[in-house]
Amino acid sequence: MTTALSPRRSEPGTSESAGDRPSARSTRHPTRPPSGLGWILPALVLAVGLIYYCIGYTGFVSTLDWDGVSPDPPSVGLRNYQRLLADPIFWKALWHTLLLFVFTFGIQTMLGVLFAALLHSRVRIGVLYKVLIFIPVVLAPAIMAPVFRQIYAPDGEFNQVLQHLGLGFLAQPWIGQPSTALPVIIAITIWQWTGVNFVLYYAAMGQIDESTVEAARIDGAGNFRVLTSIVWPGVRGTTLALAILSAIGALKTFDIPYLVTIGGPNYATEFLGTYIYRMTIPQAHVGYGAALSVVLLIIALVIAAGFQLRGREREVPRV
Amino acid sequence: MHRARLQTFDRPQAVPRPRRQLPVKLPARLPAKLPTKLPAKLPAKVAGAVTAAAVLLALAGCIPGPGKPPPPGPATSGTINWWSWTPTDAAVAKQYIAAFNRRYPDITVNFKLVAIDSWDAVLRPALASSSGPDVFDMEPGQRVQLFKGFAEDLTPVARKALGPEWKSRLATIGVNGLSHNGKLTALSVGQTYAGTLWINQPLFDKYHLEPPRTLAEWKHVCQVFRSHQQGCFVQGAAGAGFNQDTLQAIADSVEPGIWTRASKGEAKWTDPSIVETFRIWKDLFDSQIMQPGAIGYQQFPDANNDFLTGKYAMIMMGTWYMINSTRTGMQSSLNAAGVAHPKAFPIRPVPFPDVGGKGNPAGLFGDADYGLSVNIRSKHRAAAETFVRWLATSTEGQQAVADSLLDPPSLQSVKPRYDKITMVDDARQKPWIKKLVSQTSTVSEPRMSLMNNDVSTAMQAGASGVATGQLTPRKAAELMQQAADAAAAVNR
Numbered sequence: 001m002t003t004a005l006s007p008r009r010s011e012p013g014t015s016e017s018a019g020d021r022p023s024a025r026s027t028r029h030p031t032r033p034p035s036g037l038g039w040i041l042p043a044l045v046l047a048v049g050l051i052y053y054c055i056g057y058t059g060f061v062s063t064l065d066w067d068g069v070s071p072d073p074p075s076v077g078l079r080n081y082q083r084l085l086a087d088p089i090f091w092k093a094l095w096h097t098l099l100l101f102v103f104t105f106g107i108q109t110m111l112g113v114l115f116a117a118l119l120h121s122r123v124r125i126g127v128l129y130k131v132l133i134f135i136p137v138v139l140a141p142a143i144m145a146p147v148f149r150q151i152y153a154p155d156g157e158f159n160q161v162l163q164h165l166g167l168g169f170l171a172q173p174w175i176g177q178p179s180t181a182l183p184v185i186i187a188i189t190i191w192q193w194t195g196v197n198f199v200l201y202y203a204a205m206g207q208i209d210e211s212t213v214e215a216a217r218i219d220g221a222g223n224f225r226v227l228t229s230i231v232w233p234g235v236r237g238t239t240l241a242l243a244i245l246s247a248i249g250a251l252k253t254f255d256i257p258y259l260v261t262i263g264g265p266n267y268a269t270e271f272l273g274t275y276i277y278r279m280t281i282p283q284a285h286v287g288y289g290a291a292l293s294v295v296l297l298i299i300a301l302v303i304a305a306g307f308q309l310r311g312r313e314r315e316v317p318r319v
Numbered sequence: 320m321h322r323a324r325l326q327t328f329d330r331p332q333a334v335p336r337p338r339r340q341l342p343v344k345l346p347a348r349l350p351a352k353l354p355t356k357l358p359a360k361l362p363a364k365v366a367g368a369v370t371a372a373a374v375l376l377a378l379a380g381c382i383p384g385p386g387k388p389p390p391p392g393p394a395t396s397g398t399i400n401w402w403s404w405t406p407t408d409a410a411v412a413k414q415y416i417a418a419f420n421r422r423y424p425d426i427t428v429n430f431k432l433v434a435i436d437s438w439d440a441v442l443r444p445a446l447a448s449s450s451g452p453d454v455f456d457m458e459p460g461q462r463v464q465l466f467k468g469f470a471e472d473l474t475p476v477a478r479k480a481l482g483p484e485w486k487s488r489l490a491t492i493g494v495n496g497l498s499h500n501g502k503l504t505a506l507s508v509g510q511t512y513a514g515t516l517w518i519n520q521p522l523f524d525k526y527h528l529e530p531p532r533t534l535a536e537w538k539h540v541c542q543v544f545r546s547h548q549q550g551c552f553v554q555g556a557a558g559a560g561f562n563q564d565t566l567q568a569i570a571d572s573v574e575p576g577i578w579t580r581a582s583k584g585e586a587k588w589t590d591p592s593i594v595e596t597f598r599i600w601k602d603l604f605d606s607q608i609m610q611p612g613a614i615g616y617q618q619f620p621d622a623n624n625d626f627l628t629g630k631y632a633m634i635m636m637g638t639w640y641m642i643n644s645t646r647t648g649m650q651s652s653l654n655a656a657g658v659a660h661p662k663a664f665p666i667r668p669v670p671f672p673d674v675g676g677k678g679n680p681a682g683l684f685g686d687a688d689y690g691l692s693v694n695i696r697s698k699h700r701a702a703a704e705t706f707v708r709w710l711a712t713s714t715e716g717q718q719a720v721a722d723s724l725l726d727p728p729s730l731q732s733v734k735p736r737y738d739k740i741t742m743v744d745d746a747r748q749k750p751w752i753k754k755l756v757s758q759t760s761t762v763s764e765p766r767m768s769l770m771n772n773d774v775s776t777a778m779q780a781g782a783s784g785v786a787t788g789q790l791t792p793r794k795a796a797e798l799m800q801q802a803a804d805a806a807a808a809v810n811r
């Protein structure tokens with residue numbers, strides 16, 4: 001065993017000794033496969049075969065004017081991308097995605113931190129609250145969509161509640177008009193995903209050194225000060241991860257707007273996901289839909305990379 | 320030991336990899352020095368080449384085509400799969416199949432109902448692969464364009480069943496809508512016609528109201544209903560299809576045939592009559608004939624359920640609603656609508672009001688509701704043809720269709736046997752339904768078959784925009800014309 005672990009036992013000139021000298025290795029064995037290739041090969045094949053092949057295929061389709069079934073679709077080069085840049089619905093969908101991200105991330109983060117902080121204090125029947133907060137996460141949107149359509153219908157429960165509260169003048173067809181449909185979609189998304197933020201913040205807060213909190217309290221910090229100066233910086237990594245997840249989730253938004261408002265009225269709740277589906281399936285513009293998908297992928301990658309870089313920049317001073 | 324393991328994780332490059340661990344078995348004659356290099360270089364090159372070849376081959380072969388048809392199989396035996404979006408009540412389809420099996424007991428028909436919203440998403444990959452259905456529903460218009468390559472030309476089947484004059488024996492509107500450049504992509508099972516309103520007769524009786532004949536009367540009727548906390552007219556304006564019905568009915572009231580001429584490209588969508596159509600459409604919202612939040616409603620299930628549960632007294636539906644005149648059809652629809660204590664009530668088709676105020680008679684417009692296509696790749700094509708021929712061209716099959724009252728049948732010699740149909744209120748409803756069916760025999764104006772998908776999308780955007788005040792009627796008409804121009808340019 002000891003023999004196997006010692007680099008000095010390797011013969012000179014072989015790849016084993018080269019492992020100690022990266023520069024020599026790169027010149028003498030430029031194409032040497034990385035160790036463990038055999039182990040990662042199945043995953044590699046799966047990833048390349050399923051994911052990267054599909055991405056490549058989508059890129060290929062995005063250069064076609066294809067209805068999805070014609071055997072000889074004409075190539076249109078980058079014309080689908082040109083069309084996309086001039087498409088007001090695409091920009092509208094992108095704007096809705098941005099709004100969804102800003103509001104859902106902001107409000108979910110606030111609620112997640114609040115609930116997690118409250119439940120880290122001594123609360124009676126805390127387990128019940130945790131379950132209640134998390135239940136929406138496990139409910140399928142397909143099940144909840146008809147419920148929300150009913151709740152926000154002109155004669156739905158939301159308007160009935162408003163009327164009972166003496167706020168009947170606020171009653172309106174919430175999902176039947178462009179001005180209120182998007183806020184409804186945002187509200188449903190927040191309702192559904194706040195549980196995830198809560199769970200992650202709850203776990204992250206458990207990792208904060210209690211002695212730091214106690215020291216702050218000895219120094220006279222109140223609850224709010226502890227939350228903002230100790231807890232909030234302490235869960236920064238979780239916030240970053242949630243920001244990435246929220247951004248990618250916003251880009252991939254499909255089920256709730258499609259099931260509740262079908263992207264309407266008048267494209268008021270159109271997102272990239274619903275627009276890709278609208279173009280690809282009902283409209284049979286598969287090439288254009290593929291171009292939209294490629295742009296969606298690029299945006300997702302840029303956002304993820306941006307968040308990662310930002311996270312690293314913040315980490316550097318701490319190290 | 321524990322420490323040594325940790326070091327191993329930290330510096331994996333230090334682990335020696337003896338030659339015997341290499342995965343490639345080397346030939347015995349190779350020089351002694353080669354083995355250390357060959358296996359090291361080969362995987363990278365081979366992997367690169369294999370990957371590149373695989374990607375190229377895959378990309379080159381990834382556009383599916385119909386391919387060469389397999390042998391047709393026997394005509395009177397076998398199992399065929401029929402994929403369909405209608406009849407939405409599977410019990411009706413099973414009635415058809417049971418009647419078919421009395422004549423052809425050795426052909427098993429598996430009926431699969433697919434929601435119309437998912438139809439393209441489900442059918443497209445299935446037809447492109449070899450796992451598609453043997454028989455599938457075909458809708459006139461865009462879907463004929465889309466799926467024509469996968470459908471067998473059924474002209475010989477129709478000719479064999481009905482003789483050389485087969486076209487004259489079938490409803491013209493059904494044949495035309497399902498044909499493309501002389502190829503009959505499907506045989507129409509029945510026609511569907513729109514342009515009618517359906518009313519809840521007991522509610523009209525309760526408030527002593529008559530069906531409206533003009534826009535002013537329609538506004539009055541709705542005012543009376545509203546004054547009794549009763550919903551008047553309900554429309555699922557979130558979807559293009561049913562909005563098109565209403566807009567086409569309005570357009571026919573303003574100038575008969577203008578919608579069809581614009582669909583054919585013989586008139587501009589910016590024609591003043593179309594602009595006037597959108598103005599009247601807007602008036603329906605402003606005068607609260609349309610229910611609040613209509614443009615967030617879907618015709619199915621929202622508007623349909625609201626009508627069947629009595630929340631609203633009127634709805635824009637076509638002949639497909641005749642089935643709700645029957646006692647069993649109404650009961651089934653009420654159950655599907657989730658009515659707690661379902662009580663069937665008589666519904667009545669009434670002409671669309673003269674909203675244009677020009678005295679033009681209300682017209683109907685229609686297409687084949689659905690045709691049956693035979694998959695060109697089916698291994699049971701002969702049995703599939705037998706089923707399609709029986710249902711679409713035989714007196715026996717068409718009688719089953721007619722008696723269901725789902726669609727007026729395609730074969731012109733067949734009429735519903737009203738004496739065998741039980742309606743919710745036989746005495747009142749039979750004359751109404753008989754009149755409607757007789758009106759359909761003279762209809763020549765198409766409903767959906769001429770409408771391009773992109774124009775339809777523009778129409779929906781325009782209709783929603785006008786309803787919400789975001790667009791003027793003129794601008795909505797221009798949107799449609801722009802889409803029509805773009806579609807025409809693509810076709811050229």
